[in-house]
Amino acid sequence: APAATGTPTVSTAAPQGSPAPADNGVPGIIKATDLSKIPEAAKKRTDTIIVGLTNPSGAFTPYFQQSGYDGNVSSVLFTPLVKIDKEGLPVPGLAEKWDVSEDQKTYTFHLRKDLKFSDGSPMTTEDVAFTWTLLHDKNYDGLNEVVEAGIVGGQAYKEGKATSIEGIKIIDPLTISVTLEDVNATALTVLGGDILSKAYYGKDYIFGELDYLKKLHEKPVSNGPYKLVKFVPGQEVRFVANEYYYAGKPKTENFIYKTTEGDTWQFIETGDTDFANFAATTDNIEKLKKLGFVDMVPTTASNYGFNKFNLEHDQLKDKRVRQALTYGLNRQLIYVDSRQGAATVANIPSSPILWSYTEEGINPYPYDPEKAKTLLNEAGWKVGSDGIREKDGKKLTIHYLGSKSKNTDIFIGVARENYAEIGVKFEPEQFPDFNTLSAKVDGGDYDMASFSTTIISDPSQGVSRFVKGETKGYNNPKIDELYAKGLATNDVEERKKIYHEMFQILNDELPIMFTSYSKSISAYSGRIAGIELNPLAGLAHSLPNWELK
Amino acid sequence: MNDLIEIKNLSTYFSSSAGDIKAVNDVSFRIRKGETVCIVGESGCGKSITALSIMGLVEGPNGRVVDGQINFDGKDLLNISKEQLRQVRGNDIAMIFQEPMSSLNPVITIGKQIMEPLMIHQKMNKKQALARAIELIEIVGIPRAEQIANSYPHELSGGMLQRIMIAIAISCNPKLLIADEPTTALDVTIQAQVLETLRNIKETSNMSIMLITHDLGVVAEMADYVIVMYSGKIVEEGEVEEIFERPKHPYTKGLLKSKPIIGQRQEMLYSIPGQVPNPLELVESCYFHDRCGQCMSICETHQPKLKEMENGHKIACWLYEEEGQHV
Amino acid sequence: MSNTTSELIKAKKTPQISEQRTSLWRQAMHDVMKNKLTMSGLIIVVIMLLACFIGPLFSPYADNKINPAIMNMPPDAKHWLGTDLLGRDVLTRFLQAGRISLTVGIASMILSVFIGTLIGIISGYYRGIVDQIFMRIADLLMTIPGLPIMFIVGALLSDWKVPTDYRMYMVMVMLSIIGWPGIARMVRSQMLSLREREYMQAATVLGLRDRRKLFNHLLPNIVPLLIVISTLSIGGAILSESALSFFGLGVMPPTPTWGNMIDAANNIIDFEQHPWLWIPPGVAIFVTVIAFNIFGDGLRDVLDPKQKK
Amino acid sequence: MSKVLLEVKNLKKYFPIKAGLLNRTVGHVKAVDDISITINAGETFGLVGESGSGKSTVGKTILRLHDKTEGEVKFKGIDLYGVNKEELRSLRPKMQLIFQDPYSSLNPRVRIGDAIGEVMLDHGLATKENVRDHVLEVMELCGLSAYQIDRFPHEFSGGQRQRIGIARALALNPDLIIADEPVSALDVSIQAQIINLFQQLQKKRGLAYLFISHDLSVVEHLCTRVGVMYLGSMMETAPRDELFSNPLHPYTKALMSAIPVPVPKLKRERIVLKGDIPSPANPPAGCKFHTRCPFAVDICKSQKPEFRHVGNDHYVACHIV
Amino acid sequence: MSTYLLRRFIYMVLILLGASMLIFFLYALTPGDFVSNNMNLSAERKAELREIYGLSKPLLERYMTWISHIFQGDFGYSLAQQKPVLELFNDYVWNSFLLAIVATFFTWFFAVVVGVISAYKQYSLFDTLVMIGIFAAMSIPSFFIGLFFIKIFAVDLHLLPPGGMTSTGSNAVGLAYVEDVIKHMTLPVIIMVLLGVGSLTRYFRSNMLDVIKQDYIRTARAKGLRERAVLYRHALKNAMLPAITLVGFELPGLFGGSIILEKIFNWPGIGQLYMSSFTVRDYPLLMGFTMFLAILTVIGTLISDILYHTTDPRVRL
Ligand SMILES: Nc1ncnc2c1ncn2[C@@H]1O[C@H](COP(=O)(O)OP(=O)(O)OP(=O)(O)O)[C@@H](O)[C@H]1O
Ligand SMILES: Nc1ncnc2c1ncn2[C@@H]1O[C@H](COP(=O)(O)OP(=O)(O)OP(=O)(O)O)[C@@H](O)[C@H]1O
């Protein structure tokens, strides 16, 4: 999955390339009703599929990208060692299989036979070792977590104390093992990422000098289903099927990412693109149905939205206040009704589509102003003469930060009324872009701020923010302990239990206010067959099977 | 008849929000071949508008010629098509304006500006036109003609520009040259030069000149025939000696008396009291009555008509009404 | 007999000593009334102002009250312009929005005209180093694209804890930061040309005090220019506010402005399916800007001395 | 009555000529080039010359509307260039300027009563209470009617505006009025009214005038002494009668003969000068007039003639006199 | 002459230096930086990255490095795009330029023609309609009219493409390519012209009104010139003169891109890139681009001055 950067709570367009199968009561695929309505422009394309994508920058080397959109491109170009299935569980990619040692610290990957890069050169474990090593370079400025996986000797290499990484061992051209300092349940997927050709990307490599790579970003040598043909900045990225792809040449000869900005209605309608995601509002669904020529698949994103509380502010240190603020807010109206069902209310830090999700023992915090009032009273906040609660002469004010979007507008509109009712003064502030907002949050000048997480493929990612002071002002040793436990085992059932326990604690303590899981609808031309959507792995997951009828 | 042009009952009005301004109010006169007719009068009395009416250049949308005839060459200039009128302009009738500095296009060379009428009316080609333009510049007495032809108006002095204007005007040998205060903006010594140029040209080409001025000295020097206007009407006209030696209208008299003359110093100058009436507030009366020392009661209620008296002297004044009737 | 005395006699005949002071302004108003186009501009402006400032008082739908029961309803007898996605009455919001938009337009106009005029006058009147400094600052501001400046101002004001309810004032400030250099230049060049007028030389010869020269002689002569700039820049400011809304730098929701109302409908779905959301603010911006422009243009003609005899 | 009121010695005023992208000074217009004038109280000094000869610049430089380049200006014995701004302001009421153009010298947005009154207020010659009476007084003196006090300049004719300008100057009770072509923008019939007014006021108030004009006939009518300028330099000065009966400088002669006389068919012997007035930025060497002078000899081209006294208080700058 | 140019040049450098400081410190003041953008990074990693990017150095030092690089023609390396800034300009600026130059051409063309005619027919019905049209065009928010046009002309009528610069996947070359681009730029150009033509038309109209009142126009008529020659030969030339100086001021606009329109029409221009770089605080690109515009502005002013001094014979050197 692309290493997407943090995004504000909601963006009008649903995250690219992250659809999920139908579940959660939403009916599954809705088939196109009238294929004759397919626009001429689309009909003319017989061997090409076009998908919209916000402008990628041209940095197509995996691990060296700053923008998630470049990740979307490289996910078509590269296939990882280990893929993730729809529920977030690992499945073989370029690695045919893998073994985990008794102590769960050593992983041995077995590559498939006869793997080739797009230039025809063979791919071996040399390449794997090279890739892992490269990411430990002291000047590596990318966003990958391989270093955090804690390979034995990794840190020494990074500091220049060793010329190679001790924990990486090439056993033969098809077998490689890696040893970690500690057990880490996410290590398999982290290490099982994309592999760079050593012959190509490592030709000029000297420790500490990565600048030479920059010249290669736009000319990738890859191993995924498609090869790069041409990148036209601001316009499109063109691919052609890779004849060396391990699973055989993909069924459609050409694939194009067309640069589009935000809402892509016009391109779907005119047939300029074949695939797009929309927020799952009834309006959108109606419109898509009316188009008649698209298949629709509703999906829930694998992330969650939340309102960050500033726990360093006195009034928010009290759990009851946080709970009251949650009860006192009509989340159903804000996230579900006014969005015409394009989201559901969230109560735990995990998406409904992940295996870790549960509603058991979880308080849904239904909208209940009376309950909120009671809680506030209990917490000592009494209604003052102007209707605003106060305690020790201090008014109960919530200084809210949100970034510019229609959904923030809605939130502010509702929250202002809801909070007035329970005697809380609501002072909203909106920022033109996410960066200003996050700078403001970093500065601590807020009470509540809206965010959403990036794609979560492992439950640990959803809770890592509550661990070891990551959330300022929140410190719960029990959570720290559970978190460590959750990572220290590879047993899914055991992990489930651990995470459910964590979710219950977090749901009660509310270090943040859980807000929503956004739902989107993927729409694609009815004449494409073979689409199978995996919100955790992007389009690349089933792309080789896409076929134009 | 050797009349070149005859203006009959010309009236030109400007409409304004407060009503019509009768800039030219029922004016009739004629100009003979080879004659210089001077029109004098105070600022705003309608001299320029008379000239512009003849040229068909009264500017819309407010101004319009409401009545009259302008007979020239057997045609009524007010009744011919725009295209025909354009053929007359600059070709048969040419005009020079008061401000030489602003009357020439600042971004086009002098030579080109002289060549334009030649190419339009005389159908000359560029080369011929240029040669003729240089010739014309020499005719009006400017040295270094070729160099001048290539320069822009701002590089020349006012006197030179006015002579260039004359060159443009005479380029197509017009039958009538209208000069609207051609020397007012110039210094006396330069004025003398320009007037001399005009005189020379007139002598050599026998064209008629309609000279507009408010300087009685210039009139005396140039005119054969003088027309005195006041508030849009002709109040007196006649041969130049007649007017200067035997002025009849109190206004003409006043004008002649109020100008100091070197060597004829008086203790106090004579001055016509008051000021010209507001053109919007004119009522049936002699328009000069409230400034007139000899104002009678009839002057305040009735307008005198222009009547011919002895020696072709015409005058519009109630003082002479009886005299006139005797003739 | 000199005419001086004769005029004096005439003057004595006139009974009243001082007739009523004819006002330039009354004259201007009179001329405006006669120009149909200008007048229609003025009438529209007045109607807009009245509707927006008084209209909401008659609305049965309280300030921004959300009503989940009637979200996204098309216009009907109860809600003449329908409701928005939170069930708020569009008409009420539209009128309130007009109040804000017009206030923002007018206030930011006043602010930028004030700053621009002040700096323009100081620069043009004193010239020299002061002028140099101000004009170079203006140059610089005009060199640099407005957007980062706006982002920064927005962020700074937020850091300075300007209450969010005053975001409207922030928009005004931002608009005037962008707006003043142009105005200052115009005023300055006007000042420079006024300085050279003969009547200003006359004022110097007469030994008038500086203050009087400035306030009685120079200022009244730039007033017509200012009026024109002002009316034109009100329209500009209303438009700019909508552009600011596009970037999220505008007035903060839920406070409506025409700009953010139209921006909220800035997507194909609303465009197609909820036209009642964008037509009113769109038309209002359009009509108001036209009205102010036409009115300003007409005023310019009226106040232009060249147009008079 | 021969007290010296104004003394101008060797006054020079050069204007820089700016050109090019950087506004660099590429030369100087020698608008006034070494001019000396003395005016006694109650006297009228006429300054004639053609357009661009520097007459206005003389006037404005005397009043410190421009800075001088060189020379000395003494008014009532006070060096005008030696005083500071505030002192100068307090001296201003005694020396006034009347402009050529009655249309542009009045602020279109100031009522004439205010225009006349404000100067009195600013110089403490009247108080807010009595200023109106004072204004009416001067207006009456200048032949303006009381009912016009609250009107704006555009409601007046040219002649009336010139009166307003005069009234405004007179309100300060000056000793010297510099009149810069005050009648040349006016019609003949109105010219006479204004000239008469000038004369009357001089009688009543004992004013001295520096009367600038290009019209010799007006100057002859009004002035006691006359100076003739050409290209920034004085060519000839003399008492009026002396000058008009015995003009010495060829330029003066040419000027006089060029004036059209309102007598038709009068055959005068006339000196028509050749050529144009040279540019003051680049004046001819030697005698500045030699390029147009019908009598020029070799020495005129090379040597600047001295400004000499030739008797009868008559000064002239010419080699051949 | 050479000292002129030298002084002029020094003045330009000074202004640019001032601009560079202003630009640098303005961006430095802007809250957030490239690193703070990523919520997933730990505080240590953030510090590490800031070190790598040189964001942790003192402000003044950063400014000095930046400006000295600029003087060497090095505008830096874009953090988000992983490419040298100048290369990025090269990728995007020309697209913006294409749009702007075509739009500017038509804007001027229509402004001149309409301005001349409506001045000539002042107060006529045509003039009034033009005035209203001008104001109308001036009073539409650009993003809105963009959406409107896409909906009508692209989605509903299928007349023109809804956005982008070329048909996706097209391999057209030569004339076919040109045709493709023309089709794609039609809508944005129309909108740019609509938005820009108003004020320019007004400008020409009022210039023209001034000019046709001049004496030399009357002279031209008195010479017997045809009305068309009077208008287009004598009047227009004079009316254009003050506008010529505007040409220089258009320069930065030609390369500056249009943030809103490029976004709406998916035009691969620099304005869009600027906007997206802004949201991630890609300072090298932002500062480089702003500086680039400042340089263009200064050059534009110079060009204006030169044009002013060369086109009008009255002010020629
Ligand atoms: N375009 C116009 N609009 C309205 N009134 C006009 C216009 N042109 C001239 N007039 C009026 O027509 C009358 C005559 O003007 P005209 O220009 O003929 O006077 P003139 O005798 O030439 O004066 P001057 O000596 O000042 O040139 C004046 O009262 C003037 O106000
Ligand atoms: N402010 C100025 N800057 C530059 N040059 C000037 C300035 N004022 C006058 N001059 C020049 O100085 C010379 C003398 O001008 P001045 O106005 O004194 O002449 P004048 O005799 O008053 O002429 P006129 O009769 O036209 O009023 C002219 O060449 C003029 O161009």
Ligand SMILES: [Mg+2]
């Ligand atoms: Mg005239």
Ligand SMILES: [Mg+2]
């Ligand atoms: Mg002068």
